[in-house]
Amino acid sequence: MSDKHPGPLVVEGKLADAERLKKESNYLRGTILNDLSDGLTGGFNGDNFLLIRFHGMYQQDDRDIRAERAEQKLEPRHAMMLRCRLPGGIIKPEQWLAIDNFARENTLYGSIRLTNRQTFQFHGILKKNVKPAHQMLHDVGLDALATANDVNRNVLCTSNPIESELHQEAYEWAKRLSEHLLPQTRAYMEIWWDQQKVATTDKEPILGETYLPRKFKTTVVVPPHNDVDLHANDMNFIAIAENGRLIGFNLLLGGGLSIEHGNKATYARTASEIGFLPLDKTLEVAAAVVSTQRDWGNRTDRKNAKTKYTLERVGVDTFKAEVEKRAGLTFEPIRPYEFTTRGDRFGWVKGIDDKWHLTLFIENGRLLDYPDRPLKSGIAEIARVHKGDFRLTANQNLIVAGVPASQKNKINAIARQHTLLDNVTSQRENSMACVAFPTCPLAMAEAERFLPAFVTRVEELMHRHNVDEEHIVLRVTGCPNGCGRALLAEIGLIGKAPGRYNLYLGGNRIGTRIPRMYRENIGEDDIIADLDELIGRWAKERQDNECFGDFTIRAGVVRAVEDPAHDFWE
Template sequence: MSEKHPGPLVVEGKLADAERLKAESHFLRGTIAEDLNDGLTGGFRGDNFLLIRFHGMYQQDDRDIRAERAEQKLEPRHAMMLRCRLPGGIITPLQWQKIDKFAGEHTLYGSIRLTNRQTFQYHGILKKDLKSAHQGLHEVGLDALATANDVNRNVLCTSNPVESALHAEAYEWAKKISEHLLPRTRAYAEIWLDQEKVATTDEEPILGPTYLPRKFKTAVVVPPQNDVDLHANDMNFVAIAQNGKLVGFNLLVGGGLSIDHGNKKTYARTASEFGYIPLAHTLAVAEAVVTTQRDWGNRTDRKNAKTKYTLERVGVEVFKAEVERRAGISFEPVRPYEFTGRGDRIGWVKGIDDKWHLTLFIENGRILDYPGRPLKTGLLEIARVHQGDFRLTANQNLIVAGVAESQKERIEKLARDHGLMAAVTPQRENSMACVAFPTCPLAMAEAERFLPQFVDKVDAIMAAHGLGHEHIVLRVTGCPNGCGRALLAEVGLVGKAPGRYNLHIGGNRIGTRIPRMYRENITDAEILTTLDALIGRWATERQDNEGFGDFVVRSGIVRPVLDPARDFWE
């Protein structure tokens, strides 16, 4: 290409071992089927350990009992986490009942975990029960295909229940994008659904024979809500409406939050605006972005393989021009849009279709029967009578959507009777954590189990400064991989070691600014002392309606991250 660019289009060098694994996998089959019949271990061997991720599963073990089992000369208690593919997060009551039944009968923990990628996970499935898990999903029209590893993962869609007609259109596009970018290999159907191998040659026209260089995330966003945190995603379609009708999308590319502690070649990055496209070009443009990243992404270093690094290396304009060439289009100028928030509106909201939508706050997305709060039973009872659908939100909450006026009182009673509508503070509603211990193998510090008590203490600080009615967008993630989206929070805690975190501050409420690291490797007590002082200043020095993140930037407590590739670590 004649156009100048900052770096090479393709990174030359020794390929990462993951590239060998994919090339030798026989289009993601490996020897998974044979491994399933190996009763000598509860886990998967060799390459299969990673290949099952393409099928929506991670091999995990209970880290709370790992040392004890090692002393007993036992292998770790291996079990799988399975993540459903659920574009836009919409699920029927019938599907929910099936999911509830399997979680209760075939998982070690009995819970359903809502994720901030608008789907659910089972934790603790033994290897012998994996096929029945996949087949159970299939029976109700669901699957776990391509919810992990080097593919386009579950496609998000704003779950805004007010703009009913616009949401319905955006959701349909989320489904279309998801289906268009799925792997074409028959490996999933053959291994998990016992479908016969078809005597044809496998081809992957979009993902390629070795799939993508790294994981790839996509979102459809309906302003003014940024509940899907668009800047955490590689590819984002921002809905543009005229007279309440969807007419096209603004495309933003190259967001991502995962970093590597101490590795200054890694950084969080917000997505870059490419331009506006009419609806008719949506799938062609989505494919062009994915194939450009497929061909140009770094396959020699997985820590620098995501789309955000490709854009920084080759240049945004070069990448954008290649997308235009491959899609056969020219981007129009970005059309105006704005965000006013990203939290879920807890409680009842009436949509323009005269249906009611009840958003239930589910702390950390963990659905289980607790003493005095039988959440899982309550949702099952609602599923048995509800005539609309459920919407899983990107904030790990659940919407009972499409409730007729005649059903509203019954649904609310069930929710209240089972502890699903207990009062929570604004701070708790706007706090979120990833799973971390005991099941995540990457966790360095607690997150889900740590957050509830930590929020209690932050709530006390807020109340002491006269801010009990206010909130700070607070996120905790147990490692630097970004699952809890801490690096789009006003206050983000990133796990460094057991009981220790890096404290980031200075993001904003609408999720368009990366927070800067303010203190490194400190305890929760030190974090609370630091926050107490900062919240005290915020209470007395803030401007009208100024959020905490905006305040700490305006007051010079931290500098904003303006150019992450160069100043994220400064």
């Protein structure tokens, strides 16, 4: 967007109720402690229902049994989803064993869910086990602070096990950014770790007394791998290296995928290039971006509050100038960079440090012991012998990283024994879904439970049209809030109602283009019929190694989304 007609820097009007909640929360404390001792309900009351999100939790219930419990005049079976803060997705084996044990003994489902934000979630924590969950994380050096709500959330970093030195530098910056942008209130430590209140005045120099207008997401990206889907995020630092050493970052701002069905004031948007910055200005720039969004973001309408809307309203150049002013620098021109891949590289690869790295495919990121597929036990068994670390990827998979040659065969044998190395198609490896039913309260349609069988049907189409070795980036989300990143897929399905989806086409393989809606509110059989025709055409008409999404644009199946703020809904 140009700055020819920039809009107001601040949106005037009645503030959203979330602003009242944050202002009255006493820096995120609320009355959470009182609720913890309330045995009359399994949930949190009033403002605390939303306030606990700042502490990394969402209150959920099992929607599969909601009606049954209502008939019995029982409240829904409330339980919490807890999301860990894990910058760059790196976790030590001993930490993994602690979370594995907690999931088995203290959650309703017994599973660990790897998310596409490079962390893990527990689902089904009863209120009595919430505080022990936070204390367990603390005991192993982890926490859940600021993994949800109106703060900077878990910072992503490219999971590149090959160029280990460059990746290590990028990862260290991801950690530093995460720490620098954390809430400064001691509410989390007081409530969950029983730390005494310090007799000082709470201050939030970066986030402010009422925190951000909406959620905020940050990545550190190491080209040529766009495995973090940078265009789904508010603030992105693209690593620029010379002679294998990190010298600075290209800054891209304003990506985001969340929309609302039928609301043309909402749209998906790719991030805008801002400029290059040297390493020593990274934290200052990050704080300047966050504080500018803090001050200029829309606090009257939460559906229009993300950074992407601020950029479109005030103009990219105006926002950039304010960041330069606050950070005390002038951005240099963007340095050259290129993306060639997005998915994970599965199996064994050798890094430049002579260590081996094993990437394991975890369908939907759900680690559980299934009949004949003891996946969760397999990862725990590897953790007992592994001396390196685990890396959770932004594609819901897991890397056993830093394996010396002497340990490779042993870890390989454990993985095979626990079906962690079963062969899957390239199509399945490049398909992803959000959690959706039964636990997500926002879900309109199935996603995680829908995806495996749906991918099987797509695989059958690929086989019929002799493109078995190819793949199409496929994403399914249960609602339009963007968690499964369907609006950066070549084929995106967004839940509209039970069994009904909007079908989007035209994204590309590297994740730099928004797809366009092709069909609205259709069922699985209609989707498969459409894909049968389109994959057949792609197989016959494509040019060279043209990917499916590029074909749908070139062949005129859909028109490319070039200016999302104005043509996303056309």
